[in-house]
Structure formats: C-alpha cells, structure tokens
Amino acid sequence: MKVFVVGAGQVGSTIVEALHGDHEMVVVDQEAARLTAIAYRYDVATFEGNGASRKTLTEAGISGSDLVIACTSRDEVNLVAGAFARIEAPGATTVIRTSNTEYVELWREGRLDLDFVVCSELETANAIARVIGVSAAVQTDVFADGQVQIVEFDVEPGGGQGIVDSPLREARIPHDSKVASIIRGESMTLPGGDDVIHTGDRIVVIGSPEAARHWGEILAPWETEVTDVVVFGGGRVGMAIARALVEQRIAVRLIEPNRERARDVAEALPDVRVYNATGFDPEFLERERIGRTQAAIFAMRDDAKNHFAAALARVHGVEFTIAIVHEPIAQKVYEASHVDVTVNPRQVTAEEIVRFARDPRTHQLAMIEGDRFEVLDLTCRPDSEYVGQVFREMPIRGALIGAVVRNGKAIFPHGDDVLLAGDRVIVFTEAANVPTVERAL
C-alpha cells in the first residue's frame, strides 16, 4: 500500500515508525530537519514543502496513494491537504488529525468528505476518562462511539462477591455485559456457562460502560468510585478532559492561570468549577483542599510545570495523579517521580490513525493481552450465514459477539435476539480466528 503522510512531527514520525515496514511511504513537511531525522531512521521518501499547497502535494507524488494521512499540528493545513487529496488521489482513503472537536462533529454528520478524523484532545480525554471511570481496570477500550466498553480486570482476593467461584451460568453478572475471556496463567478460555472465575484470574469483560463500572465495583469494592477530580490547565486538552469527565457525572474542578482563558472555560463548561490560579500556590491548594481530591490530572502546556505541580499535589496528599506528556522523554521523568498514569496525546493520536490504517474496512481493532485476542468491529453482510439466526443457536467458533450496534444504538444481545443484515457487530476473538470470523459475517 502506498501511504502519503503530511506532517513529520511527533504524530507523523510515530505513524511512520509503525507503518514503514509494510508500506511504501512518502512524508511531506516544511521543516527539513524533521525530514532528515526521519529519513535517517526509516526507509521512506521525504519531500520538503507546504502541505497545504496543491503543487507540493502533486510534486511529492500524492496521486496513486492508497492512504493519505494529514497530521500536522495545524488544523487548516490538514483540512486543505485532505481536500486536495480527494482531487489528486480520488481513490485514496483520507485521514486527518484535528484539535478541534467541531470538525469531528462535522465529519460525524457527514459534512466533511474525509474517511476518518482523529482529534487528539478528544482521544486523550477519552483515554483519561476511561482510566478514571472504571476502578480496578487494568486496561480498557471503547467501541461504537463509547457505547461498548471492553475492560480487563485482575480478580483480587476479597473482591468478586457473587461471581467468583460459581459457574458463570449462576454468577450474578451485571446486566448488559459478558465475560469474554478468563486468563489463568498461560491458559485462556472463551468461557461457557460451566466455567468458573477464580481469585487470581485475569478476566476480560465486554459490555456497556455502566456495566463496566459495575464490574469494577464488584471486583474491587474497596476502591471507591472516583467522583471528584481536579484538572490543572484549561487549554484545549484540559477542557476536553473536563468535559469528558463531567459527562461521566464526576465533579470536576479546573485550575487555569490565565484570566481570560479561565473565563472562557467557565462559560463553556457550566458544570465545572474553574479557578483562576496557578497550581503552584500552596496556600491556594490548602484553602481549596486540593489534596483531598481523588485524582489530579496535569494538562498544562509545559511538561516541567506538570511535573512540578504533580509533585506538589502529591505533597499535599493527592494519591492518584495523571499527567499529559508533550515531549516523549517526559514520560520517563513522570514515571520516575511516581506519576500514576501518563498519556501522550500525540502518541494516542498516532495509534488511532495506525489502527485505522491497518484495516479501514473493519472499523477498529483492539489488541488485548499482547496480540492473543482481538476485538473486531464488523458490519454484517446480508449474505452472511448468521443473518436471521438466534444468538443462542450460533455455533461457537472461538469467538464471542459482545454487542450489536443497530441504527447507531448498542444492543447487548441475549439468547433470543436475532442478527440482522447491516448490524455492526463487536466480536471478541482469538487472533487466529480473525479471518474465519471476517469470512463468516
């Protein structure tokens, strides 16, 4: 496949790193230094020029590309590059990166002629909201616009009342969810009704976000649900995080040093309490009892400031800290100072684009437990042998239908439900079975 990438920043180079092995790639950027860095490390063609110029794009050889990725840090350049790609390479799949949720909404409404739009801020916010939303989760991912969630849990002693040590058929499993896998040491099973979850197992659950939260409560009753979060920094990332958390009915306080920006955030997010202050003022932190918060998220523009503020918050008693990474090295620094979770927006964006690039036909893939399991998001063909069948009667072939998205709404199927043509099906399957499942549906 011929992949054309506009932008050789952090996102661009991460994409190149992931895709250069299997694909023929061209990278366009205005800065020669970035291109040189990429060209030295990977076997890709580079072209110096403005990505928003049609001339540059044609000269760089955009025509004939199979996939065009516009991932500069400027929305306008990405939008223009995406539009030119449609003209110069009509057959190509186009993906752009944006930092403006407005464009994502436009694209979802079908008003932007692009195949995929990724918003760094939104992806980051969702990643953080997922971590905060489900207590005891080891890893989690969402599908179908957040309606379906897959979570990995460790079953620890003391948790799992009503579920552990009884056959699944009798276990009190939260509504709208299924156990997709039980991992015990090296063995992994797609469980049936007779299988039993034991303490010390790692399990994978698929279900609605509410059910996922419920699972978290059952498996780790000692971990109280996070209801109070402080976000440091009211930039675009901070604001997106605050918005995502408020949607989960979490009380959010946000600290923004710039007066006008603080006002803007307060106007845009009525349910967030916004302080016009720096996060470095011990008196302020003390007065507002910031130390009592259950989680603090550091989303300022400057890694060093995030780092210092996170350390200061720890001094004040905050137990759970999440920091945004701007320079890749900051991740190591944060980890060295015991920041619990780090999220790199550029990394998250690049991963999202790479996921899409690997196979645009299956909506989305997630890899659980390394690459032993995959989650597929497929649309059911009309001629599939499963159409019209009741779920109860479907033969299990090392795969499990976790949810069905019908007319944009997620349904968690029970034994009596029927699969229809055109349904989007979220399938949890062993990696080896992927081609079988794709063929069957």
Next chain:
Amino acid sequence: MRAADGSAGARRRPLLEVDARGALGLVGTLVKYLALAPLFPAVLAVAYSESPWPFLGTTAIVGAAGLALERLGGETRTSVGSREGYLVVALTWLLAGVVGGLPYLLAGQQHLDRPVDALFEGMSGFTTTGATLLVDIDTLGNAMAMWRQFTQWLGGLGIIVLALAVLPRLRVGGRQILESEMPGPEVDQLGERIRQTVQRIWLLYVGLTVAEALVLALLGWTGVDDAMTPFKAVAHALTTIPTGGFSTESRSLEAFAASTQWVVVVFMVLAGLNFALLWRAAVGRRLRVLARDEEIRLYVILLVAASAVLAVELVGKTVSGSDAPIRHGVFQAVSLMTGTGYASTDFAGWTTLALMLLVLLMFLGGSAGSTTGSVKVLRHLLLGKVLRRELRQTLHPELVIPIRLNSTPIDERTLRAVTSFVLLYIGLFALGASVIAVDSAIQGPEMTPLDVISAAAATLGNVGPATGPIGPMLSYEPFSDVSTVVMTLLMWLGRIEMIPVIVLLTRRYWRV
C-alpha cells in the same frame, strides 16, 4: 462647528465636542411629528361639541417650535451618533412633557392652569406614571380626558421608538438611541433590522390595546358592567397596556365591576411581560418561550407571592364581598408592581404591613423590554446572582463564575451597568425623598415617613399613586411647587432610566 482659520497657527478647539446642533435638529423633527398627536383629541372635541382650540393651539405651537429646531439643526443631522443620542433622548422626553401639558394650560384647566402644574401632568402622562394633580377628574371634558389617556399610550413604548417604527425616512442611528429609551438593560432583537424589531413590538402593542378595548367594551355592552361605556373602554385600554394608570374616573377602577377589574389585571400582567418574548410566543404559538424565561418566572413568582400576602392580610379587615380580599390583593399587587397605578379600592387605609409591601412592589417593575418603569425584575434577578457570586467568592476567591441568564453567560460590563443602575436608582430615590420630606415639613402637606418614601418611589418608578395624602383616590395637588418640580424631574429621570440625563451633567460628556 466651524473650524478656526488656519492662519492663526494652532487650531482653536471647538467649544463643544458634542454636535448639539445636530441633536437639536433631530429633537426638532421628533417634536414636529409629536405636534400631530393633539389632533386626535381635537377631532373628539368637535364630535363632543367641546372646544378643540387648546389642542389645535398645541399643534400650532409645538409644530412651529419643532420646525424651528429642525431648521437650527440644518443638514448636520448625519453626525448624530451615540454620544448625541443621550442629549436627544433627554431633550425629547422633556419636551414631550411640555407637549402633554400644553393643552391643559391653554384650556385653563382647574388645578393645571400654571406651567409647573401643567408640566407635571404632561410629564406624568408621557412617562406613564399616572400621578395626577387633578382633584376632580369629572371636571375634564371628554376630549381633554382622552388626551390625558392618549399621552400615556404614546409614551408607553417610547416616542423615538414610535417615530422609528412609523416614519421611514427618519435617520436615527441604530440601537444606541433605542436602548437608552426602551425600558430594560438590553433590547432583544426581533428582526434583522432595528426598524423591523420596533415595528413588530409596536404591532403587538397596538394589538394588545385593541384587544383590551374590545373586551372591556363587550363587558359594558353585555351589561356585565353597566359603568363601562365604549369611551371608557378605549380610555382604559390606552392606559393599561403602557402601564400608565390614568383613569377617566376619580375613583379609578373602583368605579367598575369586579369582572372589569379582573380583565384589567390580566392585561396589566401581559403589559409587564417582555414584548419581544411575547411576540415570539404569540407568533410562534409557543408559550413555552415564556415559561422557560428566568425573568418571567421570577416576575410571576413575585406577583403571586405579593398577591397572596395582600389577600391574607386583607381577609376580614377593610373589605367586604366574597372574592374581595383576593381581588383587591391581586389587583393592587399587579397594579403597583407593574407601575400601572390603578386602584380597585382605596388602599391608603390599609394596614402598615400591606402598605409597606405595596411600596416595596413599586421598586420591582415588570420585565425588561416591557412598558413598565422602575428597576425591573431582570435587574433584581441579575443583582441577586451577582450577590450570590460575591458570597461564593468570599469563600473561594479564585473561583471564576460567569453569571448566566437562561444559561447564556452575561457580559461583566452589563452586570456592572446593572449594579450601578440600581445604586443610582436608590441614590436618586433617597435624594428625591429627602427633598420632598424637607419641603413637606416647611410647606406641607403633613406626611408620614412612609408617605414621603412612597411619593418618591411612585414618581421615580413611574407608578403613580402613593400612600397617605397622595393615596389612589386623592391627588398630588397639596404639594408645593418645589415638590411638584422635583417629582416632575423624578418622573422624567425614571422614564429614560436616568443615565441619559446624568451623563449630560458630566463635564466629560461635553468636552473631549
């Protein structure tokens, strides 16, 4: 203003930085058209075989004065901008008072035959106050009585607004003048252009007036209310919708049946609503627009609460009849809160608690964008929110709290304007009350502190009747000329919401 000749070296500064001539010219044009207003009672006078001359004389004098002013302004009118707007508004309303009073003066009307008194009555008319110097309204002829009502109707939505709606060629610069004349801190735009907005609001205004006149006339015609003639129906419709309060009867609305009073209550409540919202609700047939508005909710809550307290207070006391306590409670609460000033009974004799409440209601007013006077519910609402924010910020000084109205954030400048308006209002009220108190101590009449307070509140808030010697069935006649002038000024200031006059008193208005 002509620039000094260049040969003198440094150019001389013009005396004034405000284009006073242009402003006067525009005032002249407005006054010129206002001269047409007395033609309506003149026609009535002929029909009732009364003398039309006071009205025709007014038309002649005012018309000539208007033309003269317009000539003075010359062709410089294009330079009338926002700065001149204040001058235009202040002067137009002062002259409107003169126009309103001139027929009384020319007719030699009893109690109104001196310029000070005629101006008071005229100002009370155009500002929709409803305070009167007349002791016995029955001595007015039909035409003169109708003129009195008609001045309130003309003043209800604003003279310049009216001119803007009716006269296509009037080139008045945009929103700013409109905002200094329309009641309330903000003007809700209803069309793409100011003129369209204004025309729609006027259409609604006329519609409501016609509707009320028809309903009242119907009550009279069907015999439900024998006292209600078509003449009186029109006369009262003309003063209900602008929340004016002049009546053709000395005993105000007490002269009419209970059913009439209830109808008037309904129209007073309507007149106290935001006309822009009312238009949207009426045209879009969506009453939810009204129900969802925070200001209107508070307006209704206040009305209901005040009515309930009054009704409870009245039970078994001064009034008789089965529905009387409720009817009189509701009527007085609505009448005084909207600043109409009708009375369904002589409330001057009510208990102290009831009177206190009535005086308090005079400070409320109706919605912004209605025809009511006083502070208005919107300002109270916003001020309440500002206070609540201050309290929260005492505990959390760094907290940023935008104030929202119907979930839209309100600009901090608007909030500051609201706060200063209320402070200014209270200041002027206190000043006015003090002067009236001193004057009544020297020259009479004898008044209690509450009476003095109510006199200042009723004139500044364009309400009308007060308590004690100036109760609803009595007249402002006992006051000396000093108090009369002060109260005339209060009515004038209150109607144009003080700022246009007060900025004129600052040096920086006239100089750079």
